[in-house]
Amino acid sequence: MGEFELIRRYFASAACAAGQPGVVLGIGDDCALLQLAADEQLAISTDTLVAGVHFPQPCSAELLGQRALAVAASDLAGMGASPLGFTLALTLPQADAPWLQGFADGLQQMAAACGLSLIGGDTTRGPLSLTVTVFGRLPAGQALTRGAAQEGDLLCVGGELGAACAALELLLHGREAPAAQRDALLQAFWSPMPQLSLGEYLRGRASAALDISDGLLADCGHIAQASGVALQIEQAAVPLSAAAEALLGHTAAQLCALSGGDDYRLAFTLPAEHWPALSVAFPTVRRIGRVVAGTGVQLLDEQGCPLPLPVSGYQHFGAVHG
Numbered sequence: 001m002g003e004f005e006l007i008r009r010y011f012a013s014a015a016c017a018a019g020q021p022g023v024v025l026g027i028g029d030d031c032a033l034l035q036l037a038a039d040e041q042l043a044i045s046t047d048t049l050v051a052g053v054h055f056p057q058p059c060s061a062e063l064l065g066q067r068a069l070a071v072a073a074s075d076l077a078g079m080g081a082s083p084l085g086f087t088l089a090l091t092l093p094q095a096d097a098p099w100l101q102g103f104a105d106g107l108q109q110m111a112a113a114c115g116l117s118l119i120g121g122d123t124t125r126g127p128l129s130l131t132v133t134v135f136g137r138l139p140a141g142q143a144l145t146r147g148a149a150q151e152g153d154l155l156c157v158g159g160e161l162g163a164a165c166a167a168l169e170l171l172l173h174g175r176e177a178p179a180a181q182r183d184a185l186l187q188a189f190w191s192p193m194p195q196l197s198l199g200e201y202l203r204g205r206a207s208a209a210l211d212i213s214d215g216l217l218a219d220c221g222h223i224a225q226a227s228g229v230a231l232q233i234e235q236a237a238v239p240l241s242a243a244a245e246a247l248l249g250h251t252a253a254q255l256c257a258l259s260g261g262d263d264y265r266l267a268f269t270l271p272a273e274h275w276p277a278l279s280v281a282f283p284t285v286r287r288i289g290r291v292v293a294g295t296g297v298q299l300l301d302e303q304g305c306p307l308p309l310p311v312s313g314y315q316h317f318g319a320v321h322g
Contacts, residue, residue, distance in 0.1 A: 006095055006123055010104040011088070016111035017118040022084050022137060032119035034084065036137055042084075043136040043143065045075035051128040056171050061099045063190035064130075065106025070192045071213065072132040073114045074264040077199035078211035080144040081136025083114050088121035089131040114194060144202055144209035149227035149269040153207050155289035158195045158265035158282070159239060161216060162253050163188030165260025166244035177247050184243035192264040198282055202268060205278070209268035215261040217309060220297045223269065230294030231269075233258075236302050237288045258299070259310050 011017060012027045019026050024033040036042055049068050051057040069086065076083055088107070092100075111118060116134065167189035169175040170182060177185070194211075202209055208223050216238065220231045238257050245253040257263075269291050270278065278285060289300070299307040 006100065007121075010100045011107075011118060011121070014104055014108050014111075014118060016108050016116065019119070020084075020115070020117050023117050023119055026085070026117065026119040027121075032085065032087070034119075034135060039140050040137050041140050041143065043076055043079045043081035043138060044133065045072060045079075046131060046133040047072040047075070048129060048131045057128065060106075060190070061102035062106035062109075065103040065108075066110040066191045067106075067189070068130045068132050069107055069110040069114065069116065069134075070194055071262075071264060072134045073110070073116060073196065074192065074194040074211040074213070076134055076136040077194045077196045077266060078144065078209055079136065079138070080142065080199045080203040080206075080209065081138045082200060083116045083196060084135045084137050085117040085119040086111070086132055086134045087119060089133075090121065090123045091126040091129045092123065093126065093128060110191070114196060138203065142203045144199065144206055144268070146208050146210055146223045146226035149208040149223055149229050149231070149291045150271070151229060151291055151293055152272070153269040153291040154272055154275060154287050155220070155231055155233065155267070155291060156270055156278075156285050156287050157212070157216070157239065157267050158198055159284035159286070160241045160257075161212065161239060161263045161265060162244040162256035162260055163241035164192065164262035164264075165256035166241065166247055166253065169247065175247070181243045181246050184241075185247065188241065188243075189262065192262070194264060195266045198266055198285070201278070201281060202266070202270075205274045206268040206270050209266055212263040212265050212267050213261055215259040216263075216267065217258050217297055217299070218261070219267055223267070224296055227269075227291075228295075230292050230296055230298060231289060232292055232298045232300055233289040234300050234302075235307060237286065239286045239288075255310055 024035045167185040212219050224231045240253045
């Protein structure tokens with residue numbers, strides 16, 4: 001199967017390649033064309049997933065298709081952008097028809113869930129890796145960034161944390177778990193649902209935001225550094241995945257939530273006056289701390305006393321230490 005036949009059969013003919021308002025030209029030419037209104041801005045983010053680094057191999061092609069798009073689309077949520085389109089650069093050791101069909105099916109499922117159109121990409125031969133670039137739109141000047149958190153703001157997260165990290169016990173170490181626990185953990189790892197609606201809601205409300213990919217402590221550190229403030233996290237207030245806690249116990253599940261990463265929930269700072277309406281509109285959101293003067297991230301116990309920071313976050317070329 002040649003490159004162009006592969007693209008035509010599994011991607012160009014997929015439902016997610018049909019386009020949507022804002023996509024003037026998709027797959028089939030040298031470039032895609034996107035149309036924005038005069039008062040809009042384009043949000044762009046790229047993620048690369050490499051076999052053996054970002055996902056275990058072998059794995060389900062369908063689940064990999066879901067994960068590849070979900071982790072990229074989560075960056076749009078972190079900026080408050082409405083989804084528009086995405087490109088896919090796919091490097092494959094060989095053109096295996098069943099694998100490609102499964103991957104295309106998973107990609108289509110996540111594209112439909114996120115409201116994203118496939119608008120182009122590339123294929124080549126080599127070790128398995130996937131690069132997804134996502135495009136979103138948002139009103140000019142309303143992007144959520146990391147650099148505007150203010151002293152006195154609340155620190156919030158979009159829901160339970162730690163499930164994807166706990167899933168590695170199943171994926172990498174062969175740990176057994178009851179079916180309900182196993183399904184919940186594996187879904188969190190393979191099919192995280194980007195919090196796009198929450199991100200859009202936070203436009204004009206949140207002062208700073210990002211998606212949690214490298215771990216709560218590490219990602220809150222990015223907000224603290226960009227904003228020139230300190231973030232205080234109340235350890236007992238951090239919402240833990242029930243499935244992770246059942247599998248690992250409270251202490252290990254708490255470590256997964258603080259440092260594990262791959263949660264793809266939003267972490268954001270919010271002026272207190274917006275909390276009542278937000279808590280009604282998005283009941284899974286939890287307040288976990290506040291913004292104060294200072295630098296870095298502080299982890300507090302139930303009496304408000306500082307706790308030692310565990311190793312936090314994942315880096316490709318070195319460790320992050322609290």
